Amino acid sequence: MDMKNAENANYTQTDHEVNITEIKGMEILPSNMAIKKYEWTREYFKGKPKEGYFIWIKEQIDFPVTTCMSIASKSVSQNLQNLIVIEKDLKIKLRGTCNSLKKDLCSRHTASGKIILKKNAVLEYNHIHTWGNEDVVNTDYEFILEKGSKLDYNYKVSSTPGNMKLNTKITCLENSTANLTIIGNCENSDVKIRDDIILKGKNSSGILKLRLVGKENTKILSHSRITTEAECKGHLDCQGLPIHKTSEMILIPELICKDNQSQITHEASIGKISEEELNYLKSRGLNEAEAIELIVNGFLEN
Amino acid sequence: MVLEIKDLKVKSGEKEILKGINLKINPGETHALLGPNASGKSTLVQVIAGNPKYKVTWGNILFNGTDITKLPTEERIKLGLAITWQNPPTIKGVKLSKLLDKISKQGINTEELGANPGILDRSVNLNFSGGEKKISELIQIISLNPKLVIFDEIDSGLDIKKLEKVSKIIKKELIDKNVSVLVITHSGEILNFLKPKIINVMVDGKIICEEKDYTRVLKTIKEYGYEKCRKCELHADGP
Numbered sequence: 001m002d003m004k005n006a007e008n009a010n011y012t013q014t015d016h017e018v019n020i021t022e023i024k025g026m027e028i029l030p031s032n033m034a035i036k037k038y039e040w041t042r043e044y045f046k047g048k049p050k051e052g053y054f055i056w057i058k059e060q061i062d063f064p065v066t067t068c069m070s071i072a073s074k075s076v077s078q079n080l081q082n083l084i085v086i087e088k089d090l091k092i093k094l095r096g097t098c099n100s101l102k103k104d105l106c107s108r109h110t111a112s113g114k115i116i117l118k119k120n121a122v123l124e125y126n127h128i129h130t131w132g133n134e135d136v137v138n139t140d141y142e143f144i145l146e147k148g149s150k151l152d153y154n155y156k157v158s159s160t161p162g163n164m165k166l167n168t169k170i171t172c173l174e175n176s177t178a179n180l181t182i183i184g185n186c187e188n189s190d191v192k193i194r195d196d197i198i199l200k201g202k203n204s205s206g207i208l209k210l211r212l213v214g215k216e217n218t219k220i221l222s223h224s225r226i227t228t229e230a231e232c233k234g235h236l237d238c239q240g241l242p243i244h245k246t247s248e249m250i251l252i253p254e255l256i257c258k259d260n261q262s263q264i265t266h267e268a269s270i271g272k273i274s275e276e277e278l279n280y281l282k283s284r285g286l287n288e289a290e291a292i293e294l295i296v297n298g299f300l301e302n
Numbered sequence: 303m304v305l306e307i308k309d310l311k312v313k314s315g316e317k318e319i320l321k322g323i324n325l326k327i328n329p330g331e332t333h334a335l336l337g338p339n340a341s342g343k344s345t346l347v348q349v350i351a352g353n354p355k356y357k358v359t360w361g362n363i364l365f366n367g368t369d370i371t372k373l374p375t376e377e378r379i380k381l382g383l384a385i386t387w388q389n390p391p392t393i394k395g396v397k398l399s400k401l402l403d404k405i406s407k408q409g410i411n412t413e414e415l416g417a418n419p420g421i422l423d424r425s426v427n428l429n430f431s432g433g434e435k436k437i438s439e440l441i442q443i444i445s446l447n448p449k450l451v452i453f454d455e456i457d458s459g460l461d462i463k464k465l466e467k468v469s470k471i472i473k474k475e476l477i478d479k480n481v482s483v484l485v486i487t488h489s490g491e492i493l494n495f496l497k498p499k500i501i502n503v504m505v506d507g508k509i510i511c512e513e514k515d516y517t518r519v520l521k522t523i524k525e526y527g528y529e530k531c532r533k534c535e536l537h538a539d540g541p
Contacts, residue, residue, distance in 0.1 A: 275355075276391045283351050283387070284405045284442060285379035294404060298395030298425070 009068040009097075011053045015076045018051075025059030031081050041083060044114045049081035052111070056085045057092055064093040071100040071107040071135075082113035088146075091122040100161075103132035109161075112140040117149035117176075124152045133188045135161035142169045145176035147201065154181045156300075160189035160218075167194045172232075174201030180208045183300050186247075187215035193222040199232040199262065210238040211300050214247030225254040228262030236266035241299050243273055243292060303364070304329050304450045304482040305350075310361035312349050319345045321507040322361070327450065330480040334493050334516060337504035338528040343486045344388055346504070347454045351385045352378050366449065382449030386439040386456055393426040398438060401426055406445040415441050415471055432459040436468055444475050450482040457492040469495030490520045503531045 011028050012019040020028050034041050034054030041054065053067060071078065086092050100107050109131075117123055131137055145151055151170065170178045178197055197206035208224055226234035240249045255264040273295050281291035305327040312320035319342050327333050337343045349356045350363060352375035363371045370378050393401075399422040402410075412422060417437050427435055436456055443451055453472070457465055469492055476483055477496065485496060493501070493516050501519045503511035505528055513519050522530050 274391065277393050279353055279355075279375065280387065280391050280393070281401075282375040283379060283385055284401065285376050285446060286404060287374075287376045290404070294396055294401070295393060298393060298397075298400070300395070302395030302425070 009066040011055065011067040012070075013051070013053075013068070013078070013080075014070045015073050016051060016078070023061065023065075025057065025061050026065065027054075027056045027058070029054045031083060034083065044083050044116070045081055046112065050079050052080035052082045052113070054083045056087075057090060058087050060090050061092060064095045066095045067097070069096075069098045069109070069111070071105055071109065072102075074105050075107065076105065077108040078110065080109075080111040080113070082111060084113070084115040086115075086117050086121040086123055088118040089120045090118075092124075094123060094125040096125065096127040097130075098128075098137075099130040100132045100135050104134055105132055106134040107132075108136045108138075110138045113142070115141065115143045115151075117143070117145050117151060119146045120148040121146070122150045125154070127153070127155045129155075129157040130159045131157070131161035131164075132159075133162050136163045137161045138165045140167040143171070143178070145170065145172045145178055145204075147173050148175045149173075150177045152179045152181075154183070156183040156185075158185055160184065160186045160191060162189060164189060164191045165194075166192070169196045169198070170206065171198045171200055172204035172206055174230075175203045176201060177204065178206040180206070182208075182210050182212075184212045184220070185215070185296070185300060186213060186218045186220055188217045189219075191218070191220045191222075193220070193224075195222075195224050197226045197234060199226065199228045199234055200230060202230045202232065204230065204232045206232075206234045208234075208236045208238075210240075210251070211302065212240045212249065212251070213296050213300060214240065214242040214244065214249050216244045216246050218242075218244070218247045218249075220247075220249045221252075222250070223252040223254065225256065226264050226266075227256040227258065228264055229258045231259060231261035233262065234264040236264070236268070238266070238268040239299070240270040241273065241296065242270065243296065303327065304331075304366055305484070306362075306364040307350075308362045308364070310346075310349070310363065311359045312345060313357045313359055314345070314355065318359075319356070319507050320349065323504075323507075323509055325502065325509060327482050327484060329449075329482055331500070332477055332483040332485065332496055332498045334485045334487060334490075334496075334498040334501045335504055335509075336487055336490055336501065336519070336523065339488065341504045341528075342507040343488075343504055344454055347385055347452050347486060350378075350383070350452060351375055379446065382447075383452075384443040384446045384448035384450070385452045386436075386443055386454055388455040388458060390427050390435060390439060392428045394428055396426050398422050398424060398426050398441075402442065402445055405442065407447040408445060410441060410445050412441055415444065415475070416467055417441055433464045436460060436464070440468065440471055440475075444471075448476075448481060450484070451476055452484045452486065454486045455488060456485070457487055457489060462491075465492055466495060468492075472496060490523065493520060503528070505532055
């Protein structure tokens with residue numbers, strides 16, 4: 001979602017200015033108001049939030065709920081605390097966009113959040129970040145999946161900031177399922193990713209998929225971990241594609257088993273684009289840049 | 303003349319693979335190039351396509367009168383050259399439909415070309431059967447609207463029914479539309495469907511035979527193998 005349709009978003013924040021469009025079946029408030037209105041939210045916020053959103057989805061909504069957090073002015077520093085609660089048995093789609101509207105704003109976007117999926121709730125959450133090279137981004141999201149719930153969380157950073165820390169933690173209770181996909185198209189950036197799936201409940205399952213492309217002047221450190229604490233299944237799939245000689249990439253896949261009835265598997269690889277693939281695409285009329293773009297996009301979408 | 307190769311010598315590393323190739327193809331003509339394994343056929347295809355792995359040490363390649371010997375691959379393709387790969391690589395994550403969107407110069411009906419509808423939504427060549435790879439190659443090169451197509455062992459690994467199917471597509475979509483074709487083949491079975499105007503035989507990096515009657519050459523190779531061709535060159539008595 002870009003700014004053209006940001007006005008259609010349910011929660012829009014540009015710099016520090018907030019615009020809310022409520023729809024039937026959900027409540028949206030700035031976090032600093034939510035903590036006053038609902039005492040129970042204090043359990044999820046760290047202290048008093050300054051800004052950010054509270055989204056409480058109480059009834060079925062059949063179109064995507066959208067949020068759009070943008071930075072439009074120079075040197076703006078956003079410090080967000082977000083809380084999303086999906087009530088039981090609901091099937092919800094959520095789209096979130098965080099971006100800076102120009103490449104040279106030297107902005108800072110700090111966001112932490114909790115997303116609670118109540119019993120048997122289903123959430124498909126597509127989250128897209130687009131930043132300028134001078135921006136600093138630090139996010140820390142935690143998902144709690146109650147019994148029987150299901151999460152598909154697709155996080156994509158299509159243009160990385162100069163410095164980025166991305167933490168994601170998902171805790172799965174009994175019979176819940178988490179699919180976490182992190183896609184990073186990284187350039188001129190220092191990126192640190194930490195993602196955790198903790199399979200706490202019996203028959204829970206989690207798949208963590210990471211696709212990272214390292215372009216010019218990129219340093220990527222990614223630590224992905226699945227922990228099993230019950231009879232459950234997890235799979236970790238990390239793949240990196242450094243396409244420039246100045247790209248450095250460290251992928252650390254980690255599996256921790258605390259229940260001998262659980263099963264965790266992983267695959268991890270870092271590899272460059274093959275000459276044969278490039279020559280093949282050139283033999284279809286694409287030049288080198290076009291061929292690399294096609295391969296990179298295919299890798300990120302795979 | 304669509305393609306003219308003049309005294310082409312090519313090395314891979316220190317080894318000379320092509321040792322003075324001469325070949326001419328006129329517009330709308332279908333030619334065949336036969337040869338045993340490791341005779342240099344696939345190298346010739348890759349060199350015509352401009353694969354930088356090979357070094358041209360002597361000679362020229364002209365395409366419609368333009369010297370393309372030093373042109374990068376994609377420039378050659380833009381001029382109207384197309385090649386199919388004998389063993390095309392897998393490009394994971396790139397759907398065939400996406401690739402066709404990028405390269406197509408003309409609309410094509412992939413189902414009419416014998417493709418299963420699902421093939422377009424799969425990564426290029428990933429888990430494709432032998433037949434699907436050939437159809438995928440055909441779809442791609444036809445979409446390029448080429449002037450000359452070089453088929454590198456398009457017949458390898460195909461049973462007779464699939465070979466007939468592939469041959470019919472080549473005939474209908476290319477030969478009947480006056481596109482020049484060079485068919486590189488090891489077994490030669492496909493020539494019974496495509497009926498080339500000229501057949502060439504390549505042995506040890508050289509074209510040692512150019513003949514109009516392809517049936518005569520095929521018959522000789524079938525009966526005596528390529529050894530007879532070597533002998534033929536030495537004694538200049540024709541197969």
